[in-house]
Amino acid sequence: MSLKFIFWATCVAALISFWWHSDRIKAIALQKIAHACRQQGLQLLDQTMVLSGLWPARDAEGKLTLRRRYRFEFSSTGSKRYSGELTLIGSQIDALELDPHILPEDEQPQRFN
Numbered sequence: 001m002s003l004k005f006i007f008w009a010t011c012v013a014a015l016i017s018f019w020w021h022s023d024r025i026k027a028i029a030l031q032k033i034a035h036a037c038r039q040q041g042l043q044l045l046d047q048t049m050v051l052s053g054l055w056p057a058r059d060a061e062g063k064l065t066l067r068r069r070y071r072f073e074f075s076s077t078g079s080k081r082y083s084g085e086l087t088l089i090g091s092q093i094d095a096l097e098l099d100p101h102i103l104p105e106d107e108q109p110q111r112f113n
Contacts, residue, residue: 005023022051022061022068025090025091026049026051026070028088029049029068030047032086032093033049033072033082033084033086040098041100041103042101043074043075043076044074044100045073045074048075049071049072049086050071050072051070052070052071053069054067054069055066055067058089059092060092064088065089065090066089066090068088069085069086069088070086070087071083071084071085071087072085072087074101076101076102077102081096082098082101083099084088084098090105
């Protein structure tokens with residue numbers, strides 16, 4: 001085997017490994033978003049997320065890892081779409097931001113006259 005072959009085989013293996021790990025992290029992120037939406041009485045729309053940012057960061061233990069930002073859509077009443085954003089450091093939630101939205105009727109505060 002030539003050195004050139006070993007180099008390219010290593011590059012391909014690294015890319016496949018990165019893709020596989022990223023896919024696993026995305027599945028974890030989708031589970032966390034779905035859970036957060038259920039807790040707040042929201043509906044995660046289309047069960048899809050879009051990776052909107054990827055950069056190096058340090059986790060809570062100081063290890064170098066990747067910070068990933070995912071965008072998604074949700075609905076509170078079923079009639080209007082809102083945007084949300086989840087930021088992960090490694091596989092841990094760093095931030096979850098939801099656009100201002102209408103609360104479902106059964107969760108709106110009651111007004112007393």
